[in-house]
Amino acid sequence: DVWSPTIISPTTGTVWYTGTIVNVTWCVETADAPVVISNAGEVQLDEGGDNLGIILASDFDLRTGYVEVTVPEVSTGDSYEITLYGDSGNISNDFTI
Template sequence: MQFTLLASALMALAASAVSASPVSNEARMILDVWAPTIISPNASTVWTEGQQYNVTWDTSNAPVNISNGAAVVLGKDGKLTNTTLVSGFDLRQGWVTVTCPSDVIPEDDYSIVLFGDSGDQSEQFTITTSLEGVLSDL
């Protein structure tokens, strides 16, 4: 009986070792995760609703393979919103132009989340209304 139990345990161990084979180097390259540092917007950035701005990030350590499509999503108070500003661009480009939404509440707790192989969040920045921008220029 002990022999049968031991043999069964060894067979189960051998089967699990086969199914847990290591990932090949080729598959590992496809699974590379890259979270580029967002350069702009940053803490001193002020966007005005309805205007266009460049979102920029560091590409110096970009992997050869980026497995997912890219997107820039607006964040608020450290959380994601449902507002995708742009998608479908090449992350290796290092920048993309977005339009600041005109249906947001002007505040200083917005951020940009850059998605591709991984998500990376910018520093919080300010969005103002076009009226506030005009008044501050006076």
């Protein structure tokens, strides 16, 4: 089964500051969440739909519902997105760094 959990945070209106530690969170309490997930999780930072190739976290269990990441040094902008990979990819709403 493919599971694509909804990203809870960051969301529209979220502001991250370079160098801070923040949580990326997603909903794990859904009926379609599998007992076993074959792939480890990965969180990637994108901007305006473009893949920046910046991996913020990898090799974590998607069933935890969150992962801590350090906000990287990037240009200020309001069209950043998080892509959560595991069984499938899921993209957050745009937010600001």
